[in-house]
Amino acid sequence: MYAMPSNDNIKTNSPAVNDVSDKLLNKFAGREREIVEKSYLLANDSLKDLCRENRHPFLEHPLNTALIVAEEMDLGYACTAAVFLHEASRVNTQLLPLISKQFPKEILNMVEGLDNISRITPKETRLQAENYRKLIVSYSTDPRVTLIKIADRLEVMRNLSIFPKSSQMRKLTETQMLYIPLAHQLGLYKIKGELENLYFRYSDPQNYRAISNKLLAGQSDRSKLAAEFLLPLEQKLKESGIAYSLKVRTKTAWSIWQKMQRQDVPFEGVSDVFAIRFILDVPPQEEKEACWQVYSLVTQEYKPDVTRLRDWISTPKANGYESLHTTVQNKDGVKVEVQIRTVRMDQIAESGHASHWSYKGIKSVRGLDEWLQDVKKMLETPGLLADQTAHKDLDEIFVFTPGGDLKQLPKGASVLDFAFAIHSNLGMTCSGAKVNGKIKSIREKLHTGDVVEIMSRKDQKPSRDWLNIVISSKARSHIKSRLNEEEGKMSRLGREILERRMKNWKLELTEDTLSVLAKHFKMKSIGDFLISINDQKINLQDIKDFLSAEQEKTKPDKEEKEAASKLAEKAGSDKGDYLVISDKLDNISYKMAKCCNPIFGDDVFGFVTTTGGISIHRITCPNASRLLSRYPYRIQKVRWKQLSTSSQFQTGLKVIGSGDATISTSIMECVTKAGASIRAFRISERQKRKLEFVAEMELSVGNKAHLDKVISSLKKIREVTNVIRTAN
Numbered sequence: 001m002y003a004m005p006s007n008d009n010i011k012t013n014s015p016a017v018n019d020v021s022d023k024l025l026n027k028f029a030g031r032e033r034e035i036v037e038k039s040y041l042l043a044n045d046s047l048k049d050l051c052r053e054n055r056h057p058f059l060e061h062p063l064n065t066a067l068i069v070a071e072e073m074d075l076g077y078a079c080t081a082a083v084f085l086h087e088a089s090r091v092n093t094q095l096l097p098l099i100s101k102q103f104p105k106e107i108l109n110m111v112e113g114l115d116n117i118s119r120i121t122p123k124e125t126r127l128q129a130e131n132y133r134k135l136i137v138s139y140s141t142d143p144r145v146t147l148i149k150i151a152d153r154l155e156v157m158r159n160l161s162i163f164p165k166s167s168q169m170r171k172l173t174e175t176q177m178l179y180i181p182l183a184h185q186l187g188l189y190k191i192k193g194e195l196e197n198l199y200f201r202y203s204d205p206q207n208y209r210a211i212s213n214k215l216l217a218g219q220s221d222r223s224k225l226a227a228e229f230l231l232p233l234e235q236k237l238k239e240s241g242i243a244y245s246l247k248v249r250t251k252t253a254w255s256i257w258q259k260m261q262r263q264d265v266p267f268e269g270v271s272d273v274f275a276i277r278f279i280l281d282v283p284p285q286e287e288k289e290a291c292w293q294v295y296s297l298v299t300q301e302y303k304p305d306v307t308r309l310r311d312w313i314s315t316p317k318a319n320g321y322e323s324l325h326t327t328v329q330n331k332d333g334v335k336v337e338v339q340i341r342t343v344r345m346d347q348i349a350e351s352g353h354a355s356h357w358s359y360k361g362i363k364s365v366r367g368l369d370e371w372l373q374d375v376k377k378m379l380e381t382p383g384l385l386a387d388q389t390a391h392k393d394l395d396e397i398f399v400f401t402p403g404g405d406l407k408q409l410p411k412g413a414s415v416l417d418f419a420f421a422i423h424s425n426l427g428m429t430c431s432g433a434k435v436n437g438k439i440k441s442i443r444e445k446l447h448t449g450d451v452v453e454i455m456s457r458k459d460q461k462p463s464r465d466w467l468n469i470v471i472s473s474k475a476r477s478h479i480k481s482r483l484n485e486e487e488g489k490m491s492r493l494g495r496e497i498l499e500r501r502m503k504n505w506k507l508e509l510t511e512d513t514l515s516v517l518a519k520h521f522k523m524k525s526i527g528d529f530l531i532s533i534n535d536q537k538i539n540l541q542d543i544k545d546f547l548s549a550e551q552e553k554t555k556p557d558k559e560e561k562e563a564a565s566k567l568a569e570k571a572g573s574d575k576g577d578y579l580v581i582s583d584k585l586d587n588i589s590y591k592m593a594k595c596c597n598p599i600f601g602d603d604v605f606g607f608v609t610t611t612g613g614i615s616i617h618r619i620t621c622p623n624a625s626r627l628l629s630r631y632p633y634r635i636q637k638v639r640w641k642q643l644s645t646s647s648q649f650q651t652g653l654k655v656i657g658s659g660d661a662t663i664s665t666s667i668m669e670c671v672t673k674a675g676a677s678i679r680a681f682r683i684s685e686r687q688k689r690k691l692e693f694v695a696e697m698e699l700s701v702g703n704k705a706h707l708d709k710v711i712s713s714l715k716k717i718r719e720v721t722n723v724i725r726t727a728n
Contacts, residue, residue: 020063024080027070032077035103036084040066042099043084046092054162061155062087068151072191079144082110083152090118106142113145116449135398135406136178138448146182153179154191157198168202175199196254204257211253214267222250222274229276229302229336236297242290243281250274271308271327272337280342287342288313291324294340302328305335313341397448409446410471416442419454420475427478429456443469487531494530501540507547512626520546579606579638581616590614592649596621599649601704606636648700650679651707652726655695657719660685666717667695674710676701693719696726 021040028036043062050058066083069075081103089095089111100108117136137146157175160168176199183192201208226248237244251259251273259270267273278298282290291313298304310325323341330336399407399418407421415435419442420427432441434453446452462479470476495509502509511526518529521538532538581590581604590606596618598604603619607627614636617624628635655667664683671678680698685691701707711723 020060020067024063024067024070028077028080035107036066036077036081038102039081039084039088039107042095043088046088046095050091052159052162053164053167054159056162061159064158065148065152065155068154069148073147073151073188075144075147078104078107079110079148082107082114082144083148085111086114086118086148089115109142110145110148113141114148117145117149134396134408135448136182138396138398147186147188150179150183150186150188150191154195157195160198160202172199172203176203193252193254197252200254200257207257208253211256211267215250215253215256215273225274225330225334225336226276229330232301233298236301237278237294240293240297242294244294245279245281247277247279248275249277271335275337275339277339277341277346279346280340282342284344287344291340291342295324295326298328298338298340299326302330302336304328313345397446397450399446399448400451402451402453412471413446414442414469414471415440415444415446415452415454416466417470417472417475418446418452419456420470420472420478422454424474424478426454426456427475428462428482429458429460431455431457431460442466487527490534491527491530494532494534497533498530498540498543501544502547505544505547508629510625510629512630513547516550517543517546579614579636580641581638590616593617593621593623595623597649597651599651599701599704599707600640601707604638604640606638607631608634608636648677648702650698650700652696652698653711653714654724654726655697655714655720656722656724657693657717658690658721659693659719660691661693663693663717663719664695666719667697667714670713670717671697671699671710674713675706676710 025033025037025040040063044059047058047062052058052060062083066080069083070077070080073079085095085099085103085107089099099111120135136149153175156171160171163171175195180192180195180199183189183195197208230246230248251270256267256270256273259265259272260267263269278294280287280290280294305327308325308327310323312321312323312325316322322345323339325337325339327335327337396408397411397413399409399413401407401422407418409417409421415433416427416430418433419430430442432439432455433444434440434455435444435446435450437451439455462482464483466479467476470479499509507513514526514529518526521529521532523529523532529538533540579590590613592598593607593615598616598618598621604616605619605624605628606614606616608614616638617627657663661683664681667683668678668681677700678697679700681695682697683693683695685693699707699710701710707725711725714720714723
C-alpha cells in the first residue's frame with residue numbers, strides 16, 4: 001500500500017523550486033493550505049526522480065502551473081491541488097486509491113478529467129482542430145479542467161526553449177489550433193494574447209522581433225497621443241452629460257502581423273495599432289441617439305475617414321454585433337480607430353452570442369458556446385463553486401479509429417453512423433464492429449472515447465430499416481441515395497413492362513398517363529406505381545380496363561364536336577383555318593392562358609374551352625403536350641395579325657447567378673434600360689457549393705422581340721449565369 005509522504009519532505013534540493021512552493025503555499029491558509037500541501041507532497045514524492053529537458057526537476061512544471069492557476073487565474077485551492085495530483089497520478093497509478101480517500105470529490109473529478117485529456121494524442125491537429133477542442137471540453141466534466149489545461153499549456157509555452165525542435169513544432173501547432181481559440185472564447189484575453197505572442201516568437205522569430213521593437217519604440221509616443229487625444233473629448237462628453245468609460249488598447253505583435261498579412265501592408269499601414277473604445281452607460285431607449293451623439297463629438301474634433309465608418313448600430317450584424325467603428329486623424333495626420341458602443345452592446349460583444357470569437361469568423365458551436373460561457377461566468381464571480389455551474393452535455397461525441405483518427409458524431413450515433421463517417425463504401429457493407437475490443441451490432445450506441453473497428457461483409461446491402469438506426473446526416477444521405485438507386489432500377493424495369501404492354505394495346509405511355517394511373521391506384525408517386533408493376537403488385541389487366549374506361553369518357557359527343565367546329569369556323573380568317581389574333585375581333589372571345597402568358601411573337605395555338613371561349617397557349621406551355629394529344633378536335637391554329645406596337649403584355653423572368661442579393665440594383669437597371677417595366681421583383685440567396693442568387697420578376701413588354709432584347713441584356717451581366725422565362 002502506498003504511504004503518504006511526511007511534511008519533512010516539503011523542501012527539495014532546488015532553491016528555485018523551494019521559493020515557488022513557499023510563494024504558492026503562502027496563498028492559502030487553514031484547511032485549504034492543508035489540502036494543497038498534501039497534494040504537493042504527493043507530487044514531490046512521485047516526481048522526485050524525473051527531470052525536464054533542461055535537467056531541472058520535473059516538479060517545476062506542476063509547481064509553475066499551479067502558481068498560474070492560483071495567482072493569475074485565481075481558481076482557488078481545489079484547482080491548485082488537482083494540478084499536483086494529476087501529475088503525480090500520471091507517474092504513479094497506485095496513488096489513485098489513496099487520492100480517492102484523502103481528497104474531496106470535486107478534486108477527484110478534476111484529476112480524472114485531466115488524466116483523460118493527457119491521454120489524447122492528436123494525430124493531425126491542423127486538420128481536426130475543432131474536434132480536438134471539443135474533445136477536451138467533453139472530457140472536462142468539471143468546467144475548471146479546461147482552464148487548468150490552458151494554464152498547463154501557458155507554462156509549457158513560457159519554457160518552450162528547453163524542448164527539442166521537433167517537440168517545439170508540435171507544441172506550437174497544438175497551441176495555435178487548440179489552446180489559443182479556447183482561451184479566446186473563455187474570455188481569458190490576457191492569457192490568449194500571451195500565448196499568441198509566444199507562438200509568434202518561436203514560429204517566426206525575425207518578424208516577431210521586428211514588430212515588438214517597433215511597438216517598444218513607439219510606446220511613449222502612443223501614451224502621449226492618448227492623453228492629447230482624450231483631453232478635448234473628455235471635456236465635451238462631460239458637457240453632454242453622457243456617462244461613459246474608456247478602454248485604450250494597443251494591438252499585440254501577433255494581431256498586428258496577422259493584419260499586415262491580410263491587408264498586405266507594412267507595420268505603419270495598420271491603422272488600428274492604437275484604438276480607443278467609448279462605452280456609454282445609457283438606458284436602452286437612448287442607445288442609438290447617444291452613440292451617434294458621441295460620434296458627432298469625435299468627428300467635430302477630429303477628421304474622420306468616411307470610408308472606414310462601420311455602422312452596426314442601425315443595422316446590426318447577422319450575429320447580433322452592435323457598434324459604431326470609425327477611423328479619425330488628428331492635426332498631425334496620425335490615425336486612431338474609435339469604437340462607440342453601450343454597456344449592453346459591449347457585454348454582448350465580449351461575452352454573448354456576438355463575441356469577438358464569433359465576429360472574427362471563428363465557428364461557433366451550439367452547446368459548447370453555452371457551456372464555455374458558464375466557465376467565464378465562474379471566472380468573473382469569485383467564490384462560485386463548480387457544482388453551481390452545471391455541465392451542459394454537448395450535442396456531439398468523439399470516437400477513435402484503431403489508428404487514432406478522431407471522428408465527430410452526433411450524440412446517440414451508432415456503429416453504422418461511425419462506419420459511414422469513415423467512408424460511404426464501408427458504411428454500405430458494415431455488418432458490426434469491435435467497440436473497445438468487444439463485438440457489437442450495427443445498432444450499438446457509441447460514447448466519447450470509444451475505439452471502434454468496423455467489420456464488413458461483401459454481401460451486405462442497406463435496407464430501409466437502416467434509416468431507423470442512423471442519426472447522422474451523412475449516413476442518412478448515403479443510405480437514401482443507395483435505396484433510391486435500387487428503387488430507380490426497379491422503377492425502370494416496371495416502366496419497360498408497362499410500355500411493352502401498352503404498345504400491344506395500341507396506346508402511348510406519357511407522363512400525364514402515368515400521373516393519372518398513379519393517382520387511380522393510390523400510389524404516392526409514379527416511381528412507387530412502376531415499382532409495384534415490377535413487383536407484380538398491380539395487375540396489368542386492371543390498368544388496361546381503367547385506360548379503356550377513361551378513353552370512353554374523353555370521346556367527344558356529336559354536339560360538342562359541332563360546337564367546336566362552328567367556333568373555329570367563326571374565328572377563321574382570310575388565311576384559311578387560322579384564328580388571327582388582333583386588337584379587334586368581333587364575336588370571338590379569346591384570352592391569353594395564365595399558365596404560360598403568351599406575348600406577341602410567340603409560337604402559339606388556340607384551345608376551345610368548354611365555355612365556348614378560346615385560350616391562347618404557347619407551343620412551349622407545360623400543358624401543351626396534354627392538350628394537343630388528348631383533345632386534338634379542340635385545337636385551333638392561331639397566328640398574330642401583326643406585332644403590337646402599343647399593347648403591353650405581362651411575362652415573368654427568373655435570373656440565376658453567382659454572388660449575393662446586392663446584384664439586384666444592376667438587374668433592375670438593365671431591365672429598365674432595355675425599355676421594359678418591372679411590375680414585381682424579389683431576390684433570394686441560396687448556398688450550394690458557393691453563394692448563388694435567384695431573382696424573379698414580373699415584366700411588361702411589347703412583344704417577343706422586346707422580351708428577347710431584355711433577356712440578351714441580362715445575360716451580359718457578368719454575375720448572371722442563366723435567364724429563364726416563366727409564367728408570372
